[in-house]
Amino acid sequence: MESQTPVGRKITLNDIAAGCGVSRATVSLVLRGSPLVNKVTRARVEEELRRQGYVYNRAAANLRRRTSSSVALVINELANPFFAEFAAGVDETLGTAGFVTLLGSSGDSAEREHAVLGSLIEHGPGGIILSPAEDSEARKVLAAVGTHTPVVLFNRELGGELPEYAHWDRLMLDNERGARQATEHLIKQGHRHIAFFGGHDHASSTRERHAGYAQAMQAAGLPVEAQWRVQSTPTRIDAARAAGELFEGKGSAPTAAVCYNDAVALGLMLGLHQHGRQAGRDFAITGFDDISEASMSMPSLTTLSTAPRARGRQAAEMLLARLRDPQAPSGTIIAPVELVVRESSCPPL
Amino acid sequence: MESQTPVGRKITLNDIAAGCGVSRATVSLVLRGSPLVNKVTRARVEEELRRQGYVYNRAAANLRRRTSSSVALVINELANPFFAEFAAGVDETLGTAGFVTLLGSSGDSAEREHAVLGSLIEHGPGGIILSPAEDSEARKVLAAVGTHTPVVLFNRELGGELPEYAHWDRLMLDNERGARQATEHLIKQGHRHIAFFGGHDHASSTRERHAGYAQAMQAAGLPVEAQWRVQSTPTRIDAARAAGELFEGKGSAPTAAVCYNDAVALGLMLGLHQHGRQAGRDFAITGFDDISEASMSMPSLTTLSTAPRARGRQAAEMLLARLRDPQAPSGTIIAPVELVVRESSCPPL
DNA sequence: GAGTAGATTTGAATCGTTCTAATTTCGCCT
DNA sequence: AGGCGAAATTAGAACGATTCAAATCTACTC
Numbered sequence: 001m002e003s004q005t006p007v008g009r010k011i012t013l014n015d016i017a018a019g020c021g022v023s024r025a026t027v028s029l030v031l032r033g034s035p036l037v038n039k040v041t042r043a044r045v046e047e048e049l050r051r052q053g054y055v056y057n058r059a060a061a062n063l064r065r066r067t068s069s070s071v072a073l074v075i076n077e078l079a080n081p082f083f084a085e086f087a088a089g090v091d092e093t094l095g096t097a098g099f100v101t102l103l104g105s106s107g108d109s110a111e112r113e114h115a116v117l118g119s120l121i122e123h124g125p126g127g128i129i130l131s132p133a134e135d136s137e138a139r140k141v142l143a144a145v146g147t148h149t150p151v152v153l154f155n156r157e158l159g160g161e162l163p164e165y166a167h168w169d170r171l172m173l174d175n176e177r178g179a180r181q182a183t184e185h186l187i188k189q190g191h192r193h194i195a196f197f198g199g200h201d202h203a204s205s206t207r208e209r210h211a212g213y214a215q216a217m218q219a220a221g222l223p224v225e226a227q228w229r230v231q232s233t234p235t236r237i238d239a240a241r242a243a244g245e246l247f248e249g250k251g252s253a254p255t256a257a258v259c260y261n262d263a264v265a266l267g268l269m270l271g272l273h274q275h276g277r278q279a280g281r282d283f284a285i286t287g288f289d290d291i292s293e294a295s296m297s298m299p300s301l302t303t304l305s306t307a308p309r310a311r312g313r314q315a316a317e318m319l320l321a322r323l324r325d326p327q328a329p330s331g332t333i334i335a336p337v338e339l340v341v342r343e344s345s346c347p348p349l
Numbered sequence: 350m351e352s353q354t355p356v357g358r359k360i361t362l363n364d365i366a367a368g369c370g371v372s373r374a375t376v377s378l379v380l381r382g383s384p385l386v387n388k389v390t391r392a393r394v395e396e397e398l399r400r401q402g403y404v405y406n407r408a409a410a411n412l413r414r415r416t417s418s419s420v421a422l423v424i425n426e427l428a429n430p431f432f433a434e435f436a437a438g439v440d441e442t443l444g445t446a447g448f449v450t451l452l453g454s455s456g457d458s459a460e461r462e463h464a465v466l467g468s469l470i471e472h473g474p475g476g477i478i479l480s481p482a483e484d485s486e487a488r489k490v491l492a493a494v495g496t497h498t499p500v501v502l503f504n505r506e507l508g509g510e511l512p513e514y515a516h517w518d519r520l521m522l523d524n525e526r527g528a529r530q531a532t533e534h535l536i537k538q539g540h541r542h543i544a545f546f547g548g549h550d551h552a553s554s555t556r557e558r559h560a561g562y563a564q565a566m567q568a569a570g571l572p573v574e575a576q577w578r579v580q581s582t583p584t585r586i587d588a589a590r591a592a593g594e595l596f597e598g599k600g601s602a603p604t605a606a607v608c609y610n611d612a613v614a615l616g617l618m619l620g621l622h623q624h625g626r627q628a629g630r631d632f633a634i635t636g637f638d639d640i641s642e643a644s645m646s647m648p649s650l651t652t653l654s655t656a657p658r659a660r661g662r663q664a665a666e667m668l669l670a671r672l673r674d675p676q677a678p679s680g681t682i683i684a685p686v687e688l689v690v691r692e693s694s695c696p697p698l
Numbered sequence: 699g700a701g702t703a704g705a706t707t708t709g710a711a712t713c714g715t716t717c718t719a720a721t722t723t724c725g726c727c728t
Numbered sequence: 729a730g731g732c733g734a735a736a737t738t739a740g741a742a743c744g745a746t747t748c749a750a751a752t753c754t755a756c757t758c
Contacts, residue, residue, distance in 0.1 A: 023738045058471040059408045060714035063743050084433035103450040105440050122407040298647045372708045409744035412713045
């Protein structure tokens with residue numbers, strides 16, 4: 001029994017070849033399971049590979065073959081459970097397809113996103129899955145990633161125009177329809193004073209959700225008051241802070257709110273407390289995303305299920321398809337969302 | 350003004366060199382900002398780099414220089430907010446140090462962890478940050494990563510013995526002390542029947558936390574009843590399911606529980622409902638981790654703050670230090686945790 | 699105008715793999 | 729024994745960068 005040396009040089013194909021008296025080329029063939037090589041040679045080589053503890057150098061192989069075995073995943077905020085789930089889905093699918101995920105986090109800053117993309121692209125990913133920062137612009141992203149690397153955009157549109165030769169794929173959520181459903185649900189519960197709470201209007205996803213809300217209100221002949229639109233950063237903390245603004249106007253106070261997303265909705269729940277109201281009793285709330293906490297909060301949150309993990313898998317599938325056929329026309333998929341009714345969307349008192 | 354070709358071959362050093370009549374070597378020097386090259390040449394080359402839209406091929410450079418510019422991060426469950434925060438911290442620090450993060454997720458399965466490590470190692474990361482799966486074993490991990498790549502273990506010990514020549518660094522939480530503090534806090538509140546809830550005893554972190562709990566109980570002269578130890582998978586769902594077991598024994602029912610972590614604690618809150626109890630009123634609960642939901646739940650959760658993002662940064666720092674000095678003796682850091690008292694740890698009725 | 703120290707530039711080898719084209723080996727037939 | 733086709737193996741040039749030693753170019757000095 002040979003002892004594996006605990007430390008030393010890295011083992012290469014040459015070492016293996018020398019170790020069992022064949023050429024480098026043969027070892028390479030064995031590695032890739034070519035049928036060309038003789039049974040007994042193969043066995044001999046495989047034994048030697050094991051004995052020396054060889055590890056494949058994929059970077060070298062990729063260099064020679066001009067291929068890539070990685071995909072860059074750039075997320076605007078990894079700590080948000082919605083995106084964490086998404087990332088887990090992406091990694092799962094890429095992993096089983098033999099790709100490795102290069103992670104990047106932009107912290108929702110376009111500037112940082114640019115730097116991160118620039119650094120990732122140097123590692124030669126086969127493609128990029130990008131969930132853009134709020135204020136990210138098409139032109140700048142294109143400059144960072146170049147025209148050789150396919151991109152799948154998730155969740156948000158980029159600002160500005162994309163040149164026609166860059167055909168990127170898109171995976172978006174049906175924001176408009178989802179928000180409309182949530183609003184219709186609240187209206188059916190009997191609410192007439194319904195606010196739209198959270199998010200920033202310069203982000204495409206916010207605008208779409210707000211549009212769905214407005215449509216439902218108009219269709220029901222209900223007014224959309226300006227003081228019922230409260231913006232906030234899409235985090236729990238900031239939403240809790242902004243809650244008070246809902247009740248500051250001189251007009252009639254809302255009895256319900258359609259929230260930009262679950263984080264904001266959960267923040268609003270807390271903020272309501274400080275204004276003497278309780279979600280699910282005297283104020284109705286809906287969220288968006290169905291993060292895992294939504295079903296566990298008290299009251300549990302009525303929201304739109306987006307299945308972020310499944311979306312992650314889907315985004316990865318889209319990119320893999322594009323790698324298989326780079327010439328295919330680029331496409332946009334609008335993933336449906338589903339209303340999940342829970343306790344937070346009570347009827348008015 | 351040259352128009353950048355929207356599509357075509359990848360640009361290499363040769364193209365740049367040819368494009369402005371210098372040698373490949375000179376261009377390489379310019380790229381790395383060597384002081385050797387003449388001002389005017391440098392300017393000419395830089396202009397050409399921009400004009401042709403050159404992107405650096407880090408893989409080729411790493412091959413030649415026998416260096417690495419990536420670090421693998423293997424997480425047992427990325428969708429868990431505690432680990433998502435940790436990952437964000439790791440990526441942040443690695444990114445600013447010029448490394449890219451190779452992501453891998455093991456889903457808390459040792460088998461999958463092994464496969465993921467095997468795949469990542471082929472990409473030649475400079476090091477590995479590993480938060481092991483519950484049943485992960487030292488021997489198998491070593492076989493997967495080999496002896497050339499430094500490893501930083503986070504959060505859990507591996508099963509079995511590690512050969513002495515593999516000196517890996519460790520970043521652990523002060524589980525024992527934290528659980529002791531939580532238990533002492535409950536005792537001070539007046540509780541005498543205190544359970545330890547959730548987690549699996551074969552994981553090192555669970556055993557340590559249980560030990561801290563048992564120490565505090567003994568020190569206070571309180572009994573540790575067998576039926577007050579309920580195990581569960583460390584997820585909210587399974588914890589909610591297992592809640593009932595706390596009240597099945599014939600002995601006296603507990604009035605408080607020290608929980609393995611926040612996820613389990615939040616699950617227990619829910620489970621209590623189904624047994625006619627309410628956390629923060631007639632049953633006291635403590636968690637562990639201080640995930641962002643802990644402060645937002647109702648009642649808010651008394652827990653131990655572990656600052657996962659800071660831990661991520663710390664783990665990355667440890668690995669970077671090890672890369673700087675591979676010969677340094679390996680070390681273990683036990684990060685302190687801090688008790689955060691909130692509403693869930695009420696006194697007994 | 700030769701000699702020389704410095705400042706720049708470059709040719710060629712190299713990293714670990716793949717791949718084409720060529721070579722060697724082998725069994726089998728006449 | 730020689731010839732032939734199939735099977736198995738291999739030499740050597742890539743891939744895109746870095747790096748060392750050597751070559752070339754300056755600017756001065758004597």
